[in-house]
Amino acid sequence: MKRSRHLLSSALAITVMGAAAQANAFCGFYVAKAETDLFNQSSKVALVRDGDRTVITMANDYQGDPTEFAMVIPVPTVIKKEQVHISDASLLDHLDAYTAPRLVEYFDDNPCMERELIVTAQRMRGQSAPEAVSDFSSAKSLGVTIEESFSVGEYDILILSAKESDGLQTWLSDNGYKVPKKAERTLGSYIKQDMKFFVAKVNLEEKAKQGGEMLRPIAVAYESPKFMLPIRLGTVNANGDQDLFVYALTRDGQVETTNYRTQKIPTGEELPIFIKDDFGDFYKDMYKTAAKREGGHGVFMEYAWDMNWCDPCAADPLSNEQLQELGVFWLNDRPNKPGIMPRRPGPKSMAKDVYVTRLHVRYDAESFPEDLKFKSTGNRQNFQGRYVLRHAYDGEMNCPEAEGYKREVNKRKEKEIKTLANMTGWETKYIRAKVEESGKGGFFEVDKPKKDHEWWNKIWPGDE
Amino acid sequence: MSEISLQTRKLGKAAAWVSAILADPRHYQIAILSSLILFGVFHFAFQLPWWHVVGCLGAALGTQAIADRAVGRRFDARSPLISALSLTLLLRTGSITLSIAAGILAIASKYLIRWRGKHIFNPANFGLVIVSLLFTSAWISPGQWGSAPIFAILLLGMGGIVTGKAKRWDVSLALLGSYAALLFGRALWLGDPLAIPIHQLQSGALLIFAFFMISDPKTTPDARLGRVLYAALVAVIGFTIQFGFYNSAGIILALILTAPIVPLFDRMFPSGRYQWPEFFASLKGVSDETITTPAE
Numbered sequence: 001m002k003r004s005r006h007l008l009s010s011a012l013a014i015t016v017m018g019a020a021a022q023a024n025a026f027c028g029f030y031v032a033k034a035e036t037d038l039f040n041q042s043s044k045v046a047l048v049r050d051g052d053r054t055v056i057t058m059a060n061d062y063q064g065d066p067t068e069f070a071m072v073i074p075v076p077t078v079i080k081k082e083q084v085h086i087s088d089a090s091l092l093d094h095l096d097a098y099t100a101p102r103l104v105e106y107f108d109d110n111p112c113m114e115r116e117l118i119v120t121a122q123r124m125r126g127q128s129a130p131e132a133v134s135d136f137s138s139a140k141s142l143g144v145t146i147e148e149s150f151s152v153g154e155y156d157i158l159i160l161s162a163k164e165s166d167g168l169q170t171w172l173s174d175n176g177y178k179v180p181k182k183a184e185r186t187l188g189s190y191i192k193q194d195m196k197f198f199v200a201k202v203n204l205e206e207k208a209k210q211g212g213e214m215l216r217p218i219a220v221a222y223e224s225p226k227f228m229l230p231i232r233l234g235t236v237n238a239n240g241d242q243d244l245f246v247y248a249l250t251r252d253g254q255v256e257t258t259n260y261r262t263q264k265i266p267t268g269e270e271l272p273i274f275i276k277d278d279f280g281d282f283y284k285d286m287y288k289t290a291a292k293r294e295g296g297h298g299v300f301m302e303y304a305w306d307m308n309w310c311d312p313c314a315a316d317p318l319s320n321e322q323l324q325e326l327g328v329f330w331l332n333d334r335p336n337k338p339g340i341m342p343r344r345p346g347p348k349s350m351a352k353d354v355y356v357t358r359l360h361v362r363y364d365a366e367s368f369p370e371d372l373k374f375k376s377t378g379n380r381q382n383f384q385g386r387y388v389l390r391h392a393y394d395g396e397m398n399c400p401e402a403e404g405y406k407r408e409v410n411k412r413k414e415k416e417i418k419t420l421a422n423m424t425g426w427e428t429k430y431i432r433a434k435v436e437e438s439g440k441g442g443f444f445e446v447d448k449p450k451k452d453h454e455w456w457n458k459i460w461p462g463d464e
Numbered sequence: 465m466s467e468i469s470l471q472t473r474k475l476g477k478a479a480a481w482v483s484a485i486l487a488d489p490r491h492y493q494i495a496i497l498s499s500l501i502l503f504g505v506f507h508f509a510f511q512l513p514w515w516h517v518v519g520c521l522g523a524a525l526g527t528q529a530i531a532d533r534a535v536g537r538r539f540d541a542r543s544p545l546i547s548a549l550s551l552t553l554l555l556r557t558g559s560i561t562l563s564i565a566a567g568i569l570a571i572a573s574k575y576l577i578r579w580r581g582k583h584i585f586n587p588a589n590f591g592l593v594i595v596s597l598l599f600t601s602a603w604i605s606p607g608q609w610g611s612a613p614i615f616a617i618l619l620l621g622m623g624g625i626v627t628g629k630a631k632r633w634d635v636s637l638a639l640l641g642s643y644a645a646l647l648f649g650r651a652l653w654l655g656d657p658l659a660i661p662i663h664q665l666q667s668g669a670l671l672i673f674a675f676f677m678i679s680d681p682k683t684t685p686d687a688r689l690g691r692v693l694y695a696a697l698v699a700v701i702g703f704t705i706q707f708g709f710y711n712s713a714g715i716i717l718a719l720i721l722t723a724p725i726v727p728l729f730d731r732m733f734p735s736g737r738y739q740w741p742e743f744f745a746s747l748k749g750v751s752d753e754t755i756t757t758p759a760e
Binding site: 165185188189192193225226227252253256257258259260261262263264294366369370373375377378379380381 | 602663
């Protein structure tokens with residue numbers, strides 16, 4: 001049972017998203033501690049697409065017994081050995097870090113002095129991990145054709161086509177893939193849509209040679225007008241919600257889903273200072289609250305940016321070599337299309353013609369009955385999930401303006417608490433307690449509010 | 465006494481105006497399309513800067529004004545307004561130039577591409593498809609509305625009124641009915657749960673197309689039977705493009721592809737040409753009058 005669950009949640013890929021912070025390259029300095037396992041039951045997929053050509057890299061963080069690992073993924077075409085590549089998990093980690101929602105800090109100046117600005121960035125990221133597999137047994141004639149059979153890296157891979165779903169189901173279970181009965185209809189639907197099945201297990205000998213704990217991501221290149229991700233097999237037996245991170249790399253611009261609404265994650269808000277230590281929790285609850293407003297599920301854009309730069313950077317943009325490894329096949333097609341030169345080319349001379357979109361999908365079978373279908377648009381407007389901490393000036397202030405400044409800051413802090421409560425669904429009481437407990441970003445002590453700051457106070461100055 | 469009669473007359477005049485406004489289906493369309501735009505911008509955070517709306521509207525109205533002067537016809541803002549509003553709803557672009565170009569193309573097509581006194585292409589559909597096919601920086605976002613069922617029902621209700629007024633609810637229903645039959649047929653054939661075709665039918669873009677684009681009386685066949693058959697054809701072609709060629713804007717492309725054979729339908733099923741109701745509200749009241757217009 002356990003095995004079959006792995007099998008199916010890996011129907012797209014398995015991963016866990018974690019939050020971690022790292023030094024950021026261009027602006028500011030290292031801020032906070034790493035957190036992991038932020039989003040459970042999540043998958044990470046890099047999707048490179050231009051025209052009908054697609055390169056999909058699926059990362060997984062399967063950590064169980066490799067003999068138990070198996071994945072079955074519907075694919076639009078037969079895949080040959082040369083079309084499969086074993087990738088490096090660190091690439092997806094880097095892509096994840098580059099596109100992660102980020103926390104930015106600003107420091108107020110001394111209201112009595114000249115301005116000075118320091119910006120720091122902290123980012124939130126997912127973490128990828130591998131999947132596991134088991135042994136194949138011989139093929140049987142159940143209307144199932146083994147179109148291709150090969151090994152790449154630690155994986156033994158079969159490409160199957162089938163005539164009947166029950167034949168395929170029998171074949172799979174005879175060969176150690178325990179597909180739940182409920183999946184039969186879904187398999188049948190894919191068969192009729194002329195999809196093939198990409199079936200992978202871990203080759204234990206190869207795995208032993210490779211060493212290492214994790215299974216490496218699998219990259220597959222194919223050509224098909226279908227720009228989609230099959231999620232239905234993964235929802236057949238899933239308990240509860242699943243999270244999927246799609247990092248789409250295109251030439252044109254933003255990628256969006258065509259059969260579900262893609263919305264932007266709330267961004268740009270100022271938050272209380274203690275969030276610096278609780279960014280992971282904040283983001284998790286903020287996402288949950290945003291999704292809840294849509295009925296608990298949805299497709300959220302967390303990042304959309306030209307790959308040449310970032311501001312602030314949670315990690316460096318990926319290098320040409322990294323992009324090539326991920327399957328960006330047009331890097332050497334010079335020159336760039338006119339009119340879409342990046343506004344701010346990176347320092348490394350040649351501007352890359354690559355636009356990245358990060359979509360965070362939370363779904364279950366009921367709210368996402370259909371597979372995800374995408375389209376790439378010409379929209380090159382940059383977007384990022386970015387949250388702001390504004391530190392009040394905490395040095396000595398000796399000027400008449402200081403009093404007004406402190407009052408302004410207190411007003412601002414109030415607003416931040418309300419914003420945070422609204423975004424995360426946290427109680428304001430809890431937030432106030434956290435502010436107090438953290439000892440950071442507390443309220444200023446201000447003199448008893450002078451009675452003259454509202455016009456009516458001047459009418460009856462003697463009143464209590 | 466005279467005071468009262470004056471009041472009564474004023475009231476009567478106001479009522480005349482109201483009924484005059486209600487009599488023309490285009491006023492409903494304008495009101496509903498505008499509300500949808502506001503809803504999209506404020507509720508769904510469409511990326512739609514106000515100057516794009518102004519640009520597209522201005523371009524459409526300006527083109528109509530110039531063309532009307534050229535053909536010597538009284539300028540009427542309502543039709544170009546509807547075309548421009550539909551365009552703003554469906555066309556997404558980051559370029560104001562393309563918004564304006566779409567407006568101009570839409571209206572110009574009414575005057576330039578004609579057959580037997582009737583323009584061939586649905587103006588908004590024409591502008592939308594041409595601009596989004598030619599330029600990568602303009603696109604159609606079929607997913608922008610999501611599939612909120614409540615919203616779908618709301619749209620259905622409002623759309624029903626609109627197209628009912630325009631006597632073209634038959635096209636909308638024939639299109640939706642055929643498309644639904646195809647979706648359910650496909651699901652049955654694939655063995656898919658019915659949640660899938662239901663989800664596909666709850667597409668805001670599909671409903672907007674059915675109620676506000678294909679229902680244009682000027683570019684659909686004149687006879688009811690012709691219209692119903694035509695709508696079914698659009699549904700079949702749109703479905704094929706969507707599921708056979710994996711283009712999510714299938715139904716919108718189907719309309720532009722089939723528009724040139726509308727004259728054929730008119731020939732097979734002859735009927736009277738549709739005219740928008742014309743009326744003048746004056747001090748004397750409202751008079752209905754039908755004027756044959758060269759282009760609307």
